[in-house]
Amino acid sequence: MANITKKVSWSSRGDESGGGERTPLLNGSEEVRYTRQLSGDGGMFHIGRLSTVDLEEDMTSDEDAGCPKEIPHNEKLLSLKYESLDYDNSENQLFLEEERRMSFLGFKCLEISRWVICGLIGFLTGLIACCIDIAVENLAGVKYFVVKQNIEKFTEVGGLSISLILWAVLNAAFVMVGAVIVAFFEPGAAGSGIPQIKCYLNGVKIPRVVRLKTLVVKVCGVICSVAGGLAVGKEGPMIHSGAVVAAGVSQGRSTSLKKDFKIFEYFRRDTEKRDFVSAGAAAGVSAAFGAPVGGVLFSLEEGASFWNQMLTWRIKPGDLSSPGLINFGRFESDSVAYNLYEIPLFIVMGAAGGLLGALFNILNYWLTIFRIRYVHRPCLQVMEAMLVAAVTATVSFAMIYFSNDCQPLGPDQSEDYPLQLFCADGEYNSMATAFFNTPERSVRSLFHNPPGSYNPLTLSLFTLTYFFLACWTYGLTVSAGVFIPSLLIGAAWGRLFGILLASITPDGSIWADPGKYALIGAAAQLGGIVRMTLSLTVIMVEATGNVTYGLPIMLVLLTAKIVGDYFVEGLYDIHIKLQSVPFLHLEAPATSHWLTAREVMSAPVTCFNRIEKVGTIVDVLSNTSTNHNGFPVVVPVAASDDMGKVCGLILRSQLIVLLKHKVFVELARSRLTQRKLQLKDFRDAYPRFPPIQSIHVSQDERECMMDLTEFMNPTPYTVPQETSLPRVFKLFRALGLRHLVVVDGENRVVGLVTRKDLARYHLGKHGLEEMQLAQT
């Protein structure tokens, strides 16, 4: 009890702040720039630290997300806004006692509930995907019917501009609804959702990303934007939906609905939830593309960070419910064999896809920067979305109007929505088909329509316009994915390539099936934009129902990735960077061996004693300028007075629960009345722990002491100060840590490494670069 009165003497520093030695940087927009000359031929590294100050009141509650108060200006910035998830279990006494009490049978039961949950996730995800699909088809059908009637009315008599206006207004109205609900109710539902899920699985707590409200807005939003004729797909949102469903089902309750089913309580922690979210994303892919294996791989490749191998086969039963909504039609094996001499052609197409993908990404990058700077008010965002919808309609209409690519209406009626326009009876306008259909149907037509269905001019015009439309559309404040538009662009230029090839080679028309080249082009374009390889190969194979193209598709995706990576990152990574998310990649930057834990850590650190005064804890937690989330617990060293030996680690969330339940030791009455807290109390509060402001602590209580021994993690991972950055990185990444304590030879706390300290370093064009930290 001698420790009790010891005052914590060093100043505050914890998780999500640039405090400590960086404190001066936080006092204004000043910039400290220093260069470091390496011994040897290491060259010069410019390390700039620019910290903009805009300390927000309290960011622990994740309610206050949405529109950041200050806008990050470039990708070289790392936001301090994002918290991390605890992917390393806090193995405190309570937890260990529970695990030790649990019998062998108990673990078996847990295993079975995991299966049940995965089954539920698969079923519900499939259901939601079906709903989206049916709603989109029906709305598109109604729209087609109305517009077609109108066009037919005016084709002969002139005055098609009225049709144009009707079309544009209809589209804009759909999109407006979609944009309004996203912009005003749940900004987290914007975009495809894949970058957000990727961050979540990486360990970044993106606010509100797995909420029920997000799910509802996402589903309604994607229906509106697809029905509104935007150049978007519905696959990304389906994947996001799967993840939300998983997060909800696995917790056995909904905080939004205030309903607790009192089941699956064991899974109420970040580690377990993460595994289910991975499974949910896989179920989403599975439902969207009918690609169960691809789904699992997708989670592996994109979720990258952590993969519980057990999941691999737990996900699968969930996939049963997936009818495979998107089906690109089956390639019949006979007609589509490829020759060995076509492989170089495929590789050329892959390179083209990489180039076009890089162009797409760069344009979208500039556009997104523009949007972040100028279009960040909800009403502006809605207006932009409507503008895009109207422009899309107008451009499409113009293209259709001026094209005279008439095709005979086949007896098999392969087009659901043919438009006759100025064509002869029994013919339809093929440009109209390309534009008027939902993108999925257009992709299917490009893959499977017989040679001659499209003329080259139509295709090149279509590619050009659709490329820019899709690029403009991605990043709008609507719920929409980029998979299908990418495929469509690629399929269009791929088919064009195939047609040209057939015309310039003597026997080209025999082997150069345009549908085949459309498929390769689609893969190349998608690979160039999103830069996935393995999972995408399997998804494409599963979606087209043909294995023949496995190898070419893989080659094409690989080429596209290499070529694209030379210029710019993948689209999702760009958007993650632009959100200034502290995303940890697979490995530390190659040239970072000269950095050690001492240099990257934040110091000094706010520590607590094993038995700490309640007032001290409340003061530290209430300090809005630091807002730490993890605190080493120390035992003071007898001899010296400055640093304590680390003996544990406690989280802000745990302290909050302790304070809320008033787990105090009242020394005045000299008896221990510390209330016995259960693991259940922590689980009930998870994941939305109340902010410290909402907890009232009286003056008397402030004088009490709190015994942290039982609740802290007694065995936090530690590293010596001399540990190199790649080594720290590997430990941090492999174990999914949130805080890593840096100690000296005596086991005394000297610093704390958090996600931001590691994410700050990244590889630029010419070597290691350090990003700036900002509060936005």
Add this chain to the structure above:
Amino acid sequence: MANITKKVSWSSRGDESGGGERTPLLNGSEEVRYTRQLSGDGGMFHIGRLSTVDLEEDMTSDEDAGCPKEIPHNEKLLSLKYESLDYDNSENQLFLEEERRMSFLGFKCLEISRWVICGLIGFLTGLIACCIDIAVENLAGVKYFVVKQNIEKFTEVGGLSISLILWAVLNAAFVMVGAVIVAFFEPGAAGSGIPQIKCYLNGVKIPRVVRLKTLVVKVCGVICSVAGGLAVGKEGPMIHSGAVVAAGVSQGRSTSLKKDFKIFEYFRRDTEKRDFVSAGAAAGVSAAFGAPVGGVLFSLEEGASFWNQMLTWRIKPGDLSSPGLINFGRFESDSVAYNLYEIPLFIVMGAAGGLLGALFNILNYWLTIFRIRYVHRPCLQVMEAMLVAAVTATVSFAMIYFSNDCQPLGPDQSEDYPLQLFCADGEYNSMATAFFNTPERSVRSLFHNPPGSYNPLTLSLFTLTYFFLACWTYGLTVSAGVFIPSLLIGAAWGRLFGILLASITPDGSIWADPGKYALIGAAAQLGGIVRMTLSLTVIMVEATGNVTYGLPIMLVLLTAKIVGDYFVEGLYDIHIKLQSVPFLHLEAPATSHWLTAREVMSAPVTCFNRIEKVGTIVDVLSNTSTNHNGFPVVVPVAASDDMGKVCGLILRSQLIVLLKHKVFVELARSRLTQRKLQLKDFRDAYPRFPPIQSIHVSQDERECMMDLTEFMNPTPYTVPQETSLPRVFKLFRALGLRHLVVVDGENRVVGLVTRKDLARYHLGKHGLEEMQLAQT
């Protein structure tokens, strides 16, 4: 320099021994048994420690493998024979200096060489696979020709027993050659090689597993055993070959050939080599099945342990060279669609596959135990292999002789090796087809021959005999895989099932295509035996060239795995266990939370000082009774005299190199003449570091000192004593550690956790069990 004279006072304990507190156990075959009563309802755990003593002279050199001197009796034993690999880089000063000197461009070059190596691996693996294939086909062709002529000669005139003898002798001769080279020259080449590669990737150093000699013996051995008509496949050996090729190519030299190309020196360490071996195994699968994606997945699922994500797409170009040697023929999409009501049937087949697989594994387990006990002399092993070959020939012959299942010889000549026997002209004996063909061809026939090609009796007899033959064959001292035999058994009973189904249902003949059921049966049987799921699905899909069956195959494999796991482990895992390999599974046993580092670690530990006397080091390394491989380096604590604070970790291999190069500080002349050692010196010695006995240290030199500072890893991972076993396990497994130092609150060394300390605990039928350690 004050530390120099400090004597290491605590007794010896290091890596691969049961020393320390377990020392008494090593002094005889005594058995210490104690029970541990848990608080709560944890129940009783019997922890038996039985240590047989048979300390071998020196086991650091991996030359002395092959036949263990004492035979492990059951799977509850853990061998101390196996060393671990260092999958955690030793980041000592030399290494860090090199990394820091390397420019950004240097890293780019490394990246390119990685690609080049992967390309070479793919190319060479493909080449080897082709050679195997061509050799097998030619030998089988010759054998068929000879036997056929002979049979035709005797069919009419009687005296077929001469044909039988000819056949049996031919087969036995082939097998004898295969068995002799394996048993006498390279026992490591026995079996499929997949368990060995699995262990290698897990971090266990299986002696001689990636040697050139192993490759040569493996390739010749598999050709002989397949040509010898054994019930074996050549896929496992191809995978093993890929891994050996990878290990060789990536090192840029061959120790066996004493040829050093002086290239790729950077990759001469366990971490890099492991990544390439993964890639090689993937290339092997790719070459064997023509399944590039499946190959990558295979490495993921089986290599389980570590997966460098970058590999995923680095492997692929290598796959280009794979022509897909095994091709089960393409299922045409039209004929093979399945109905939803067939799904339950598939699941039933999956369950049957799981049961039959479990039966196979249990029988093989007993057989292997028998072999370990009684058939461990090379000549006995060769004789057993020849016996199996002769029996296989006899049984096949008997079956063919007594069967009268004549089928018309189709115009398309789908059988390459038809045997007429007693059939009418223009007909062939279908039983003979099933037995006489190479297994791959038989599988193809079962999948694709039209309904009616086989009669049910033939199939059931064939299934029965082949099941037992395959079971007897696996584990023989020949180089042979189990993939194809499993597929063949499954295809046979699957086809049988299909035929029966068609006959008992009214309209069965329309939908119950026997080929389809053969495919499902093959998947079920293979899944039941090897228990892979995801990778196997993709391999099957890629090998059959049809995606339609992706979902059913996945379901069937999953069912087979669940049913099979209920009874017994997968075949590979059984063989790994029977070798007493300290294999670390993905997660710590569920009920192991009550164990802490203090209980699992080995103590006391042999430590060295930063500046240590050469004589002490030589003595410790020469101590054959302990044979440690890693030593914490400590700084003595001023006050006390018993324990030092950890400041580094040094490996036996590093010390050996230091001793070899006489990196001594000669204190007598009071000047530092320590030779500057380069990282290159360590790389040149890798991976076959000389034994300590081969290094002569004079009496004068023994009095010198050695400064370890520069060579030790200054930042070893450490954990506190209270860390729970799952937490230790996670750290150990995630980072690929070999030694984990356990420290107290003062950072003083209290113990060392090695692979064996963790692998000792495993989950039995009723909870946690502890395995015995043995020197065999």
